Amino acid sequence: xxxxxxxDHFMIAHSFRGEVFGPAQRLHGxxxxxxxxxxxPELDADGVVVDIGLATEALRNVLGELNFRNLDDESAFxxxxxxxxxxxxxxxxxxxxxxxxxxxxxxxxxxTSMRVCLHESHVAWxxxxxxx
Amino acid sequence: xxxxxxxDHFMIAHSFRGEVFGPAQRLHGxxxxxxxxxxxPELDADGVVVDIGLATEALRNVLGELNFRNLDDESAFxxxxxxxxxxxxxxxxxxxxxxxxxxxxxxxxxxTSMRVCLHESHVAWxxxxxxx
Amino acid sequence: xxxxxxxDHFMIAHSFRGEVFGPAQRLHGxxxxxxxxxxxPELDADGVVVDIGLATEALRNVLGELNFRNLDDESAFxxxxxxxxxxxxxxxxxxxxxxxxxxxxxxxxxxTSMRVCLHESHVAWxxxxxxx
Amino acid sequence: xxxxxxxDHFMIAHSFRGEVFGPAQRLHGxxxxxxxxxxxPELDADGVVVDIGLATEALRNVLGELNFRNLDDESAFxxxxxxxxxxxxxxxxxxxxxxxxxxxxxxxxxxTSMRVCLHESHVAWxxxxxxx
Amino acid sequence: xxxxxxxDHFMIAHSFRGEVFGPAQRLHGxxxxxxxxxxxPELDADGVVVDIGLATEALRNVLGELNFRNLDDESAFxxxxxxxxxxxxxxxxxxxxxxxxxxxxxxxxxxTSMRVCLHESHVAWxxxxxxx
Amino acid sequence: xxxxxxxDHFMIAHSFRGEVFGPAQRLHGxxxxxxxxxxxPELDADGVVVDIGLATEALRNVLGELNFRNLDDESAFxxxxxxxxxxxxxxxxxxxxxxxxxxxxxxxxxxTSMRVCLHESHVAWxxxxxxx
Numbered sequence: 001x002x003x004x005x006x007x008d009h010f011m012i013a014h015s016f017r018g019e020v021f022g023p024a025q026r027l028h029g030x031x032x033x034x035x036x037x038x039x040x041p042e043l044d045a046d047g048v049v050v051d052i053g054l055a056t057e058a059l060r061n062v063l064g065e066l067n068f069r070n071l072d073d074e075s076a077f078x079x080x081x082x083x084x085x086x087x088x089x090x091x092x093x094x095x096x097x098x099x100x101x102x103x104x105x106x107x108x109x110x111x112t113s114m115r116v117c118l119h120e121s122h123v124a125w126x127x128x129x130x131x132x
Numbered sequence: 133x134x135x136x137x138x139x140d141h142f143m144i145a146h147s148f149r150g151e152v153f154g155p156a157q158r159l160h161g162x163x164x165x166x167x168x169x170x171x172x173p174e175l176d177a178d179g180v181v182v183d184i185g186l187a188t189e190a191l192r193n194v195l196g197e198l199n200f201r202n203l204d205d206e207s208a209f210x211x212x213x214x215x216x217x218x219x220x221x222x223x224x225x226x227x228x229x230x231x232x233x234x235x236x237x238x239x240x241x242x243x244t245s246m247r248v249c250l251h252e253s254h255v256a257w258x259x260x261x262x263x264x
Numbered sequence: 265x266x267x268x269x270x271x272d273h274f275m276i277a278h279s280f281r282g283e284v285f286g287p288a289q290r291l292h293g294x295x296x297x298x299x300x301x302x303x304x305p306e307l308d309a310d311g312v313v314v315d316i317g318l319a320t321e322a323l324r325n326v327l328g329e330l331n332f333r334n335l336d337d338e339s340a341f342x343x344x345x346x347x348x349x350x351x352x353x354x355x356x357x358x359x360x361x362x363x364x365x366x367x368x369x370x371x372x373x374x375x376t377s378m379r380v381c382l383h384e385s386h387v388a389w390x391x392x393x394x395x396x
Numbered sequence: 397x398x399x400x401x402x403x404d405h406f407m408i409a410h411s412f413r414g415e416v417f418g419p420a421q422r423l424h425g426x427x428x429x430x431x432x433x434x435x436x437p438e439l440d441a442d443g444v445v446v447d448i449g450l451a452t453e454a455l456r457n458v459l460g461e462l463n464f465r466n467l468d469d470e471s472a473f474x475x476x477x478x479x480x481x482x483x484x485x486x487x488x489x490x491x492x493x494x495x496x497x498x499x500x501x502x503x504x505x506x507x508t509s510m511r512v513c514l515h516e517s518h519v520a521w522x523x524x525x526x527x528x
Numbered sequence: 529x530x531x532x533x534x535x536d537h538f539m540i541a542h543s544f545r546g547e548v549f550g551p552a553q554r555l556h557g558x559x560x561x562x563x564x565x566x567x568x569p570e571l572d573a574d575g576v577v578v579d580i581g582l583a584t585e586a587l588r589n590v591l592g593e594l595n596f597r598n599l600d601d602e603s604a605f606x607x608x609x610x611x612x613x614x615x616x617x618x619x620x621x622x623x624x625x626x627x628x629x630x631x632x633x634x635x636x637x638x639x640t641s642m643r644v645c646l647h648e649s650h651v652a653w654x655x656x657x658x659x660x
Numbered sequence: 661x662x663x664x665x666x667x668d669h670f671m672i673a674h675s676f677r678g679e680v681f682g683p684a685q686r687l688h689g690x691x692x693x694x695x696x697x698x699x700x701p702e703l704d705a706d707g708v709v710v711d712i713g714l715a716t717e718a719l720r721n722v723l724g725e726l727n728f729r730n731l732d733d734e735s736a737f738x739x740x741x742x743x744x745x746x747x748x749x750x751x752x753x754x755x756x757x758x759x760x761x762x763x764x765x766x767x768x769x770x771x772t773s774m775r776v777c778l779h780e781s782h783v784a785w786x787x788x789x790x791x792x
Contacts, residue, residue: 001524001525001526002481002484002522002523002524003481003524003525004480004481004520004521004522005520005522005523006520007386007518008519009385009387011288011292011294011384013278013291013292013293014293018178020180020183020185020237021178022185024275024332026332026333026334027277027333027334028275028276028293028331028332028334029275029276029278029292029293029294029295030275030293030294030295031293031294031296031385032295033386043481043482046414046416046477046479047476047477047478047479047482048416048477048479051416052520053416067287068287068290069292070277070291070292080179081178081179081180082179083175083178083179083180084136085134085136085179085181086175086179088134105416119386120275120295121275121295121297122139122271122297122782122783123139123140123273123782124136124137124138124139124184126134126135126136126137126181127134127135127137128133128135129133129135130133139782141781141782141783143684143688143689143690143780143781144689145673145674145688145689145730146673146689150442152442152444152447152501153442154449155727155728156671158728158729158730159673159729160671160673160689160727160728160730161671161672161688161689161690162690162691163689163691163781164691165781165782199688200683200684201686201687201688202673212443213442213443213444214443215439215442215443215444216400217398217399217400217439217443217445218439218443220398221398251782252691253669253671253691253693254403254650254651254667254669254693254779255402255403255404255669256400256402256403256448257400258399258400258401258445259399259401260397260399261397261399262397265788265789266745266786266788267787267788268744268745268784268786269784269785271782271783272783282574284574284576284579284581284633285574286581307743307745307746307749310678310680310681310741311740311741311742311745311746312680312741312743312745313745313786316784317680317682344575345574345575345576346575347574347575347576348532349530349532349571349575350571350575352530353530353571369680386518386535387518387534387536388532388533389532389533390531390533391530391531391533392529392530393529393531403650405649405650405651407552407556407558407648407649408556408557409542409555409557409598410541410557419596420539420596422596422597422598423541423597423598424539424540424541424557424595424596424597425556425557425558425559426539427557427558427559428559429649429650463551464551464552464554465554465555465556466541466554515650516539516559517537517539517561518535518537518561518647546706548706548708548713548765549706550713608707609706610707611703611706611707611708612664613662613663613708613709614703616662617703650667651666651667651668652664652665652666652667652712653664653665654662654663654664654665654709655662655663656661656662656663657661657663658661
C-alpha cells in the first residue's frame with residue numbers, strides 16, 4: 001500500500017458541553033496542525049498516489065472554511081462538541097466529498113482509504129481514518 | 133476508526149544480555165518519550181474517544197512506576213531484556229489493566245485497540261499494538 | 265553561558281483589532297506550546313542552572329492562569345492585541361515576578377536572562393527575551 | 397504486533413516528466429529523511445524485533461547507493477518518475493532483498509511486514525508498506 | 529528583544545567543487561526547510577513585530593526564485609559553492625532588500641536584526657544572522 | 661554571523677546527589693540528543709563554516725567516549741552531578757580540545773564560538789555556549 005501525506009493548519013475558538021471536559025467547558029481555542037494521508041494499492045501512470053498540488057489545495061480550501069472562526073457559531077456543528085476527533089471526521093468527510101466531485105483529479109478514483117490527523121499540542125493528537 | 137494519542141516520558145537505567153547488543157550490554161540508560169494511542173470505531177455520547185484527562189493520568193501513573201529506576205533491579209523484569217519493544221508491551225499491558233479496571237471511565241469499554249510507541253532517540257523508536 | 269529549557273502549553277480564544285490582522289480580527293483561538301529558557305554564566309553548587317522541578321511548576325502555574333480562557337475577556341489585556349509576541353512578554357513578566365519572589369528557589373538569584381518562546385503552529389512562533 | 401523503526405537520510409537530484417508536476421519538471425532535488433519500520437507478531441529470544449544495528453547498517457547501505465546522485469542518470473530508473481512514493485517502494489524492495497539474503501540476521505525471518513516512509517519536507521511525506 | 533519566525537521550504541539541485549565535499553561533488557540536491565526570524569526591541573502600535581502575512585509572502589517569493597531549480601545553472605551563483613550556509617546568506621540578503629524596499633510594510637523599519645536558518649536534514653542545519 | 665549545526669545522540673545511566681533532585685537521586689538514565697553548533701563571522705574559501713564531515717566525526721567520537729556507560733563510574737566526573745547542563749559543558753570542552761588540536765581541519769581556526777545543546781526529552785533541554 002502506498003500513501004502520501006500533506007500538512008496544513010487552522011486556528012479556531014470553541015467550548016465544550018459536559019462535565020468530562022472540566023475547564024475546557026469555557027470558551028477557549030486551539031491550533032490544529034492537520035495531516036491528510038491518502039492511500040492506494042498501486043501508483044497511477046505518472047507514478048504518484050495523487051496530484052499533491054491538488055491535494056494540498058483541497059486541504060487548504062477545507063481548512064479555510066474553518067480557519068479563524070468560533071466553531072460554537074457554526075450552524076454545521078450545532079449541538080455537537082467540536083472535539084479534536086470530531087473535527088478530524090468533519091475534515092475527512094469534506095475532503096472525501098471533494099475527491100468524489102473530482103477535485104483531486106480523475107486519477108484520484110484509485111484512492112482506497114484516507115486518514116486525517118489533528119495535532120492539538122506537542123502532547124496530544126486525534127485522527128479519523130476510513131476507506132473511500 | 134477514531135484514535136486519540138497522549139504523550140509523556142520516563143527515564144531509566146538498564147543493561148542487556150546477549151552478544152547482539154554489543155556495548156549496550158554495559159549499564160546505560162534511556163529517555164523514552166511515550167505515545168499512547170487509543171482507538172474505537174465510533175465516538176461516545178460526549179463526542180470523544182476517551183476522557184483525555186483520565187488517559188493522561190493513567191499513562192502518567194503507569195510511567196511513574198518505572199521512572200527514575202534501574203530496570204535491572206525490578207523483579208517484574210528478572211531474566212528479561214528490557215528492550216524498547218519489550219517495554220512498549222509492558223506499558224501496553226499495564227494501561228490495558230487500568231482500562232479493564234475502569235480507570236479510564238465507563239465509556240472506555242468502547243475502545244477496541246491500543247498502540248504504545250516508545251521513542252528512544254531522534255532516530256529510533258519501537259511500538260506494540262493489539263486489540264483490547 | 266548555560267541555559268535550561270522547559271516546555272508546556274495552553275489553549276486560548278481571542279480576536280485582534282486592526283486591518284493588518286485580516287480574518288484574524290474574528291474570534292478564533294490558538295494552542296501555544298511554550299518554551300521557557302533560563303540562563304546563567306555559572307552553575308550553582310548542585311550543578312544546575314535552576315531547580316527544573318520548580319521551573320516546570322512555575323511555568324505550569326503561569327500558563328494555568330491563561331489556559332482555557334477567552335483572552336478578550338481578561339481585564340489584564342483590555343485594549344491590547346494579545347498577539348503571540350505580546351503573550352510571550354506577558355509570560356516573561358509573570359515568570360520573572362515569580363523568580364523575584366523566590367518561587368524558583370534561592371539559587372535562582374544567579375539567573376541572568378530568560379527567553380519565552382510561543383509556538384503557534386508548525387510554521388510560526390514568536391519570542392521575548394531579556395536580562396533578569 | 398511489535399514494530400521497530402530506524403531513521404536515516406539521503407540527498408538527490410532529479411526531474412519529473414508529465415504536466416501534473418508543473419515546475420517540478422525542471423531539474424531540482426530533495427533531502428529524503430527515511431523511516432524504516434519492521435514488524436513481527438512476537439519478539440525473538442533476545443527480546444527484540446530485529447538486530448537494530450544490522451537494520452541501521454542495511455538502511456545506510458541501501459541509501460548509500462542513492463545518496464549524492466542525480467536519479468535521472470541512474471539506469472535502474474530509466475523511463476520512471478522517481479517520485480517520493482516510487483522511491484519508498486524502491487527502498488522497500490532493496491531492504492527486503494537484504495532481509496531475504498540474511499543481511500539482518502537469521503532471526504529476521506520472523507519479520508512479517510515492513511513500511512518505508514520518506515519525509516521530503518516539513519509538510520509532505522510518502523510511504524510504501526507491504527507484507528514480507 | 530522580541531522575535532517572530534515564519535517557516536517555508538524549497539527544493540534544489542546543485543553540486544560542490546572542492547575535495548572537502550567528497551561525494552557531494554556529484555550533482556545531487558536538497559530540501560531546505562527555512563526559518564526566517566525577525567527581531568525588534570519594541571512592538572509596533574498593533575502589538576506585533578511585523579505583519580506576519582507580509583513576512584510569509586516575502587519569504588515565499590524569495591524562495592520561489594530558487595525553488596525547483598539547479599543552482600549550478602543560476603548565474604547569480606557562478607563560481608560559488610551553494611552550501612547551506614551560503615544559501616542562508618543569499619536568502620538573508622534578498623529578504624533584507626525587500627524590507628528596505630518596503631515589502632514588509634512601513635512598520636518593518638523598526639526591525640533591528642534577522643536570522644535565516646536552513647534545515648537540510650533531521651541532523652544538520654546552517655544559519656546566517658546579522659543586524660538590519 | 662554564520663552557524664552550522666550537526667546532531668547525534670548518546671545513552672547513559674547516572675544518579676544525582678542532593679535533595680533538589682528528588683527521585684532522580686536514584687540510579688536512572690537518559691538519552692541525550694546533542695546539537696553541536698559552530699559559528700564564525702565569515703565563510704572559508706570553500707564557502708563553509710566548517711568541514712561538516714569532520715565536525716560530525718568529532719561529535720561522534722566525543723559522544724562515543726560517553727555512550728552506553730554509567731556516568732557514576734567515570735573517574736572524570738567523580739564528585740560531580742552529571743546534570744544535562746554539566747554534560748553540555750563537558751562535551752563543549754572535549755570538542756573544543758579537538759578543534760584546538762586540528763581535528764576539524766586547519767580552517768576551523770576561524771571558528772569564534774560554539775554551542776552544545778542536549779535534549780533530554782520532548783519537554784526539556786540544556787545548553788552551554790562560549791567563545792572559542
